[in-house]
Amino acid sequence: xxxxxxxxxxxxxxxxxxxxxxxxxxxxxxxxxxxxxxxxxxxxxxxxxxxxxxxxxxxxxxxxxxxxxxxxxxxxxxxxxxxxxxxxxxxxxxxxxxxxxxxxxxxxxxxxxxxxxxxxxxxxxxxxxxxxxxxxxxxxxxxxxxxxxxxxxxxxxxxxxxxxxxxxxxxxxxxxxxxxxxxxxx
Amino acid sequence: xxxxxxxxxxxxxxxxxxxxxxxxxxxxxxxxxxxxxxxxxxxxxxxxxxxxxxxxxxxxxxxxxxxxxxxxxxxxxxxxxxxxxxxxxxxxxxxxxxxxxxxxxxxxxxxxxxxxxxxxxxxxxxxxxxxxxxxxxxxxxxxxxxxxxxxxxxxxxxxxxxxxxxxxxxxxxxxxxxxxxxxxxx
DNA sequence: CAATGATTGACAGTCACTGACACTTCCGGG
DNA sequence: CCCGGAAGTGTCAGTGACTGTCAATCATTG
Numbered sequence: 001x002x003x004x005x006x007x008x009x010x011x012x013x014x015x016x017x018x019x020x021x022x023x024x025x026x027x028x029x030x031x032x033x034x035x036x037x038x039x040x041x042x043x044x045x046x047x048x049x050x051x052x053x054x055x056x057x058x059x060x061x062x063x064x065x066x067x068x069x070x071x072x073x074x075x076x077x078x079x080x081x082x083x084x085x086x087x088x089x090x091x092x093x094x095x096x097x098x099x100x101x102x103x104x105x106x107x108x109x110x111x112x113x114x115x116x117x118x119x120x121x122x123x124x125x126x127x128x129x130x131x132x133x134x135x136x137x138x139x140x141x142x143x144x145x146x147x148x149x150x151x152x153x154x155x156x157x158x159x160x161x162x163x164x165x166x167x168x169x170x171x172x173x174x175x176x177x178x179x180x181x182x183x184x185x186x
Numbered sequence: 187x188x189x190x191x192x193x194x195x196x197x198x199x200x201x202x203x204x205x206x207x208x209x210x211x212x213x214x215x216x217x218x219x220x221x222x223x224x225x226x227x228x229x230x231x232x233x234x235x236x237x238x239x240x241x242x243x244x245x246x247x248x249x250x251x252x253x254x255x256x257x258x259x260x261x262x263x264x265x266x267x268x269x270x271x272x273x274x275x276x277x278x279x280x281x282x283x284x285x286x287x288x289x290x291x292x293x294x295x296x297x298x299x300x301x302x303x304x305x306x307x308x309x310x311x312x313x314x315x316x317x318x319x320x321x322x323x324x325x326x327x328x329x330x331x332x333x334x335x336x337x338x339x340x341x342x343x344x345x346x347x348x349x350x351x352x353x354x355x356x357x358x359x360x361x362x363x364x365x366x367x368x369x370x371x372x
Numbered sequence: 373c374a375a376t377g378a379t380t381g382a383c384a385g386t387c388a389c390t391g392a393c394a395c396t397t398c399c400g401g402g
Numbered sequence: 403c404c405c406g407g408a409a410g411t412g413t414c415a416g417t418g419a420c421t422g423t424c425a426a427t428c429a430t431t432g
Contacts, residue, residue, distance in 0.1 A: 027387065038412050043389065115309075116302035123305060143344045143358055144365045150340020151333070151366050158333035172329055179330045180337050180368050213418065224381050229420065 081152040
C-alpha cells in the first residue's frame with residue numbers, strides 16, 4: 001500500500017475522531033489505534049498532529065500555485081489571482097467537497113493551535129504565489145506585489161468567512177475583489 | 187510587586203535567553219530559573235511560552251484599536267486604517283524600540299510554532315478592527331470591510347517585511363497603501 | 373491576634389514528539 | 403537457495419510544554 005494511501009486512511013480516521021470529540025480532545029494514540037498502528041508509525045506519515053488536518057490544504061495550495069503559473073504573463077496580477085482562486089470556487093460548488101471542507105474548517109476554527117498552523121500555511125502559500133508573480137514581471141514593485149497577494153487572500157478569506165450558502169460565495173468573492181482592485185498596478 | 191511588573195521581568199529575562207539560544211532551545215524551566223521562580227509560577231503569569239514573546243504585540247494591538255476608534259466616522263476607512271498604523275510607524279522611528287522589535291521579529295521568524303501563534307494574534311486583531319469599523323458605518327458591506335482590513339494589514343506586513351532601513355518604512359507603507367487603495371468604498 | 377483570600381512551590385500526571393534499536397518482509401544477485 | 407540490503411514497523415525510553423492538586427506562606431482586614 002502506497003504512502004499516500006496510508007496517509008489518507010489515517011486522515012479519514014482522524015477526521016472522524018476530530019468531528020466526534022474535537023481536535024484537542026483526540027490523542028495521537030487514539031488515531032493510531034483507530035487505524036491499527038503504533039503512535040511511532042503515525043509520526044512516520046505525518047510530522048505532527050496538525051498536519052493530518054492541514055494536509056488537504058497543502059494540496060489545494062499546490063493547485064492554486066499551478067493555476068497561477070499557467071496564467072498569461074501580460075494579464076493583470078489581480079485577475080490572475082482571481083483565476084487562481086477558481087479551484088476554491090469549484091470545490092465550493094460541489095456539495096460533497098464543500099461539506100467536507102466545512103467540517104475541516106469547523107475543526108480548525110475550534111482549536112487555536114490548529115488555527116495558528118493553518119494561518120502559517122496560508123502565509124507560506126502567499127509567499128510562493130508572490131514569488132511566482134514576481135518572476136513573471138520583474139519590473140514590478142515587490143512590496144506592492146506582496147501586499148496585493150495578501151489583499152487577494154483577504155478577499156478570499158472574507159468571502160468565505162460567513163460560510164454562506166454556496167450560491168453566495170462566488171459573487172461575494174467577485175464583488176469584494178472588484179471593490180479592492182488596485183487601480184494602477186502594471 | 188504588581189502582576190504587570192513581574193510579567194515584564196519574566197519577558198526581559200526570556201527574551202535575553204531567546205536571543206542567545208533561540209526560542210525552541212530555551213526551556214520554560216530555564217526562564218523560570220532565570221527570574222528565580224518555579225515553572226508552575228511562570229505559567230501563572232503567561233498562559234504559554236509563546237505569550238512571553240507575543241505579549242508586547244498584544245499591547246500594540248490595543249493601541250491600534252484605540253487609534254482606529256478615535257478616527258472621525260466620516261473618514262474613508264482606508265485612511266482611518268492608515269492613521270491607526272501610526273503607532274507602528276512611530277515605534278519604527280525610535281531606534282531603541284525598533285531594535286527591540288526587530289529582535290522579537292527575528293525570534294518569531296525563526297520558530298514556525300511562534301510564527302503560527304503570531305499570525306493568529308494578527309487575525310484576532312483584524313477581527314477587532316473590522317468590528318470597530320463595522321460599528322461606525324452600518325451601511326457598509328461587511329465582507330468588503332473585512333477584506334479591506336485584511337488588505338491594509340497586508341500592506342503593513344509587506345512594507346515591514348524586508349526589515350528595511352528606518353527611512354524606508356513609512357514611505358513604503360504609504361506607497362503600498364496608495365497602490366491598493368479601494369476606489370469606491372464609502 | 374485571628375480569619376481569610378491570594379500567591380506560590382512541590383509533585384505528579386498527560387500528551388506531543390523524538391531517538392535508538394530490534395525485527396519483519398521483500399527483493400535482486402550470487 | 404541463501405544472503406544482502408532497503409523499507410516499514412513496533413517497542414521503549416526520554417524530553418519538554420502544560421495542568422491539577424495540595425499544602426505552605428504571605429498580606430489584608432476585621
